[in-house]
Amino acid sequence: MKRLTERCRELGIRVVLDLVINHCGYDHPFFQDVVKNGERSVYRDWFYIREYPVTLSDTKYDSVWYYRWMPKWKTSNPQVKQYVFDIVSFWQKETGIDGWRIDVADEVELSFLRELNSHVKQINKDAFIIAEIWHDAKRLMMSGGTDSVMNYDLRSILIDFIVDRSITAEQFHARLVRYVNRYSEAELSQMFNLLGSHDTERILTRCGNRIELLHLLVALQYTLPGNPVIYYGDELGFQGDNDPGCRACMTWTADYKNHPLWTLLRQWNRLKTTEAALQHGHVELRHIPELDVYAVKRMYGAEQAVLLLNFSQQDRRLDEICRQLGCDTDELHAVQFPAVSRPEGLLLAMRYAFF
Structure with missing residues (x-):
């Protein structure tokens, strides 16, 4: 040992x-x-x-x-x-x-x-x-x-x-x-x-x-x-x-x-x-019912990280979501994750974005 x-x-x-x-x-x-x-x-x-x-x-x-x-x-x-x-x-x-x-x-x-x-x-x-x-x-x-x-x-x-x-x-x-x-x-x-x-x-x-x-x-x-x-x-x-x-x-x-x-x-x-x-970032949680999108934001000084989860059956535009969250898309750098299939009829959409 x-x-x-x-x-x-x-x-x-x-x-x-x-x-x-x-x-x-x-x-x-x-x-x-x-x-x-x-x-x-x-x-x-x-x-x-x-x-x-x-x-x-x-x-x-x-x-x-x-x-x-x-x-x-x-x-x-x-x-x-x-x-x-x-x-x-x-x-x-x-x-x-x-x-x-x-x-x-x-x-x-x-x-x-x-x-x-x-x-x-x-x-x-x-x-x-x-x-x-x-x-x-x-x-x-x-x-x-x-x-x-x-x-x-x-x-x-x-x-x-x-x-x-x-x-x-x-x-x-x-x-x-x-x-x-x-x-x-x-x-x-x-x-x-x-x-x-x-x-x-x-x-x-x-x-x-x-x-x-x-x-x-x-x-x-x-x-x-x-x-x-x-x-x-x-x-x-x-x-x-x-x-x-x-x-x-x-x-x-x-x-x-x-x-x-x-x-x-x-x-x-x-x-x-x-x-x-x-x-180390402070956490902020946001639910956007009209878009059926959920956001987790972490903020540390001038740095921020945002996780977006789209639970709707529709594609959502990033600029549309950011307007609701009060963030600027120009300041965010997208990180690409492996694609995940979305079975037909699944209520929980499997697309997420991390910036």
Whole structure:
């Protein structure tokens, strides 16, 4: 692990490990000691035990989502805290990793997350903590216990409109406006913006294998504030339903350089890493109902980046759209993206422009 971390750093890559401090497995030796020895166990206060004797149960101890196989740690216990701190200290000091992804962070005491964050940064002031949370993360972001969160909240907004069409354009706009105004610009810029993960179906599968929908999701993922996150294999169009379908091994022999998704994501990566407006720009969202066009504008000083999504069944003139947005077409430089087919009858037009 130390050699891997050192080699990654030479390539400009940082390594973050998964840290599960909310729960353990039923077969963990500490929990099995409670099962065997009951109230005489030295670990009886390391868990939330409700009833003795302890057997595999949904009610005799607290577990994650009432899943009996994953009993919860009592992180308010000083012994449990020290146990976690010792684990964190070992891996950071011995291998030089750069941070942690905290599993089920919203079910861990905020006070403990703050202490953990402080402990992690005492070892490495630049260490980065990402928290797993599936809903509104404002309270967690404000707690001082994490630097970033897995942004499932934004993912839901994008998929509800772009993929499922379960909400109208007006509802999509309203939800997106509430989202960007819920967080400070600093918080938004640190978000871990993902489209898929080990806990969801593959994003191309979620799109019904409609590559044009994935193009739109990626365009929004890279234009909105935050850090675009690519789940391994999605750049090669991996497909699969939820666990275990989403966890297939990486195909290292794939001809990735000629894959259209690889090419698309490389283009977006270049823009994200070179355009100051996409990294630091203030975000402005505009819905133009009369044209059925949606615009995401990022502004940073004199620089601006504009993403235009045409959801109508008609071609729209750029000058017509710019008049509505109050921008000058002469100041915008168009970036060409791979053409995407537009199936007959598809309500969601697949043309977008980035300037």
